């Protein structure tokens with residue numbers, strides 16, 4: 030057990046118990062969750078499991094929030110599993126409200142729906158440790174959704190052949206920060222083709238299912254949360270898995286970041302499949318396999334304000350965009366104009382099905398935000414927690430521990446469908462091809478020629494557009510010319526359609542965008558000129 034070799038004088042067992050009674054839940058968790066040997070860890074898990082089972086088979090009288098006259102309209106609003114499990118609940122007076130467990134709500138719902146079988150996982154009779162009953166129940170509700178549907182040959186084909194189609198874009202935008210020109214978008218990547226339309230549909234349906242069971246109160250208290258809708262432009266629905274993340278200081282004074290003593294639901298199976306896909310297909314490195322995610326469900330006009338993702342999460346992290354396209358703004362400084370309306374120097378459209386990877390300056394120097402969206406949108410942000418910030422009692426998911434990128438060789442790339450199987454075999458069997466993956470990655474980079482773009486040299490008619498593109502691509506000197514022209518600001522923009530100076534100088538948000546008055550236009554342009 031903890032500190033067995035510690036030589037400091039110890040208090041007796043009963044003293045320790047007395048001290049324990051005066052300690053906060055947080056401190057107790059710290060004591061029982063750190064530095065245990067394997068045997069003690071197993072023993073502890075078994076004790077928790079046994080306690081859980083005893084509690085589950087003797088759920089105390091439950092009073093419905095609504096029946097009790099509570100104003101809360103969400104069954105989940107107060108529920109916390111740790112509270113239900115804490116010893117105080119055993120000795121509550123009869124009329125004191127006891128929060129409802131998701132299992133209870135689930136069984137009640139089943140009864141309401143006419144099903145007479147209660148949720149009773151096989152593990153109730155005997156399970157060595159995880160997953161808990163609650164987790165089994167959520168799995169049971171979600172069913173066996175699969176990212177890739179089809180016969181085994183199609184699945185194999187998609188998993189192993191599809192990543193050749195992925196297209197990666199990088200971005201560059203120089204801002205002058207402390208007198209130096211810095212590419213604030215360095216490290217940002219936008220990947221297309223990682224999830225096809227059928228897979229996107231599958232994911233969207235899954236998110237709706239999660240939203241539904243979240244609303245029903247069947248997910249853990251902090252997993253599902255809804256914004257207070259009456260405040261315009263504020264927030265969106267969020268569903269958190271893997272860890273509980275505090276966006277801002279909470280009502281108990283906990284700072285923003287991962288709340289280690291709070292439990293949320295673990296990553297659901299379909300999201301693990303998405304993670305595996307992204308690692309296998311080189312969207313994310315195997316050294317940084319996400320173990321948490323936040324689903325954002327934006328209704329029309331919802332937004333996410335300017336921020337830099339918390340460093341409780343390591344880099345890179347990524348966001349998958351679904352359902353509808355919206356713009357994401359970047360800048361070392363972003364302005365809040367009104368709720369949901371922000372302005373900044375760079376705007377990048379996030380196509381449906383794309384994956385944006387954040388690292389380097391793109392994650393840590395530039396802030397980002399999503400202004401009020403034009404229509405309903407879903408995004409899923411996948412992040413890996415810093416080791417020191419893992420929730421207490423966290424156990425790594427074995428399914429995600431051994432994910433490896435697929436091996437690809439540009440030199441054995443199949444030219445005809447007949448070669449294909451042979452090619453796949455070579456790739457999988459010959460580890461030396463790992464080195465060639467780099468070749469492939471660089472090749473992708475070369476395919477995307479960075480375009481150098483200045484708002485002042487932007488072509489005005491479609492006819493000279495192509496001509497200019499050619500010129501820019503063909504002549505590296507053109508870069509210098511533009512740099513010379515731009516003096517303080519150099520715009521490197523990767524795609525013609527991604528950026529226009531007019532758009533960058535207008536506040537974003539609110540669709541359709543209001544035309545700016547002349548004086549406002551002058552003000553915004555002036556502000557952007559002297560942005561640095």
Ligand SMILES: O=C(O)CCC(=O)C(=O)O
Pocket residue numbers: 323325333338348350357379397399408410
């Ligand atoms: O919805 C998005 O695309 C961005 C989400 C985001 O920035 C975040 O979850 O931190």
Ligand SMILES: [Fe+2]
Pocket residue numbers: 336337338397
């Ligand atoms: Fe973010």
